[in-house]
Each structure stands twice: as structure tokens, then as C-alpha cells.
Amino acid sequence: MLERQASRSARRAREFEAFVAGAAGRLLHAATLLTAEAPDDNPRARHLLTLALAHTYAHWDRLRGEDPYDRARRHLVDRFARASWHRYGGFGRARPHPAGTLARLTPQERLVLVLRLYEGVAEEPTAALLGLSADRVRAVCDRATATLLHPPRGPAAAGPAAAAP
Template identity: 60%
Template sequence: MREPPRSRSQRQSARRAHEFESFVAGTAVRLLRTATLLTAEEPAHNPRARRLLAYALAHTYAVWDRLHDDDPYDHARALLALRFARTAWYPRQLPRIPRLRTRRTAAPPAGVLAALRPQERLILTLRMYEGVAEEQCAALLALPPERVGEICDRACANVLHPARGSARGAGAGPGTPRGGTEAALP
């Protein structure tokens, strides 16, 4: 005997919600870490990263039934990366309202990747932390693969060997290379 359509749709909704809850339980921590690396915030205090994650998960849930054979993690990661790219490269200009001046301003990024530009952080995070192939990263960001490779190489060099004026290389004294604690090379 056929069940009424309403109870079937309720079961489908419950199944969908359960599947999505399982997905979030398994991937939210890694996606939050990715968002934290993108925003260059401290892991303990990362409101921008949490907003990026909430956006990505909300949109993933909205298209959950249409993902069929697609990997939902890849979809959520792509949404996270694209939202970061859009907000970092084209920040929204808020109108000047007197009550906004009384609010505390956001602290500058202080994370591991804070010295990098947003595009460098995005590509370095996708390539090194997430393990996305150069071609996939290029397709996602609409850049040539050679450009993605160049940006990734430059970002790696900047992280491994920060400039003297940066926060990581500030302890360098005369005669010591960039890091401050390494022995000078002949």
C-alpha cells in the first residue's frame, strides 16, 4: 500500500537532514581550519572564518539534493574559496554611519599566513593544505595554471623566508639571514 505523499516527503527531508548533519560532523573542523588559514586569523578567535564556513555550509545544504555524484566536500571548499576571493579582492564598502565609528575595529590578521596577500593565501592554502591540483585550482579561480604555479611558489618562498621587515623576520640581527635564529651562511 502506498503511503501518503506527505509522509514520504517528511522522510526524505529527515534523511536529507541526517546526511547533511553527518557531512558537517565529518568535515566542519577541516573546513574551519581552511577558512582560518584563508583569513589569516588566530584559530582561537576567527569570526571571519566562521562566517565564511557558515556561508559555504548553508549553500551546500541548499543544493544538497542536486549534488548526486559530486563530492560535497569539494563543493563546500569551492564555495569557501570563491567567497573568500570575492570578499578579499572586492571588499564591500560600508557607508559611514556615526554609530559604526563607536564599534571596535577588527584586529589586523595575526595568523601564520598574515604576511601574504589574499590571493597568495588562497592559492597556498588550496595547493598545500587542501592538496588541490594546480589545474583544478586554476580552473576554480579562472587563472592560467602557470600563474597559479608562480603565485604558489612566491607564497611558499615568502612563508619560508620572510622579509626582514615582517613580523616573522623582525628578530633578525646584522649578519643573520631573514629568520633571526639561523646561523649565517658563508
């Protein structure tokens, strides 16, 4: 009995280690995009990844054919959404130290953009995961993409033509 349990635990640990070896890098990158931190300085993203992997490991035996990557990603997204809601009082724009390219987006825009474009999740599953309608997901994704492709212009610099009398 104890040998069987030890064997099962060892197999579980090997399976999870193989999963982490294959998925942790991509999940960390997704978390870094969500938090808009710099890739080399991403403590919030690493914390989100640790929580997602711990949750996945705790439920490893209950996956029953469910994709462990999908489970970890769902938990990562859920933790980010809840943390953003509590930290900023909703999906507002306030960020203490924007660093990454996606920093000018709201947390909701980052969530939708990362799920749709980086992770390749379709509109319907994204909408279900975030509790939004598919139309709302499409609108948020379009707005976020437009914001990134056409950043707001800064004040016009005085050129040589403006300086001439």
C-alpha cells in the same frame, strides 16, 4: 505523500549532519588559514564556513553524485575571493589586523597556498577554480612558499662587535 516527504527530509537532514560532522573542522581550518585569523579568534572564517555549509545544504538534493566537500570548499573559496576583492580593491596586501602565520601573504597567495598545500588540490583544478592559468598558479604558489620560508629580515641589532671601539 506527506509521510514520504517527511521521510525524505529526515534522511536529507541526517546525511547533511553526517557530512558536517566529518567536514566542518577541516573546512573551518581552511577558512581560518584563508582569513589569516588566529585559530581561537576567527569570526570571518566562521562566517565563511556558515555561508559555505548553508549553500551546500540548499543544494544538497541537486548534488547528484558530486562531492559535497568539494562543493562547500568551492563556495568557501569563491566567497573569500569576492570578499577580498571588494574589501581590498583586489588581491592587495592591506589587512586591518594580521594575526596568523599567513598574514604576510596576499589573499591570492593564501588562496593558492591553502588549496595546493593544505587541501592538496592539483594545479589545473586550482587554476580553473580561481580563473588563472596553471603557470600563474605555480608562480603564485612558489612566491608564497618562498615568502613563508624566507621571511624578510628586520633591522640588524647592534651586537657586541658593533659596540666595541
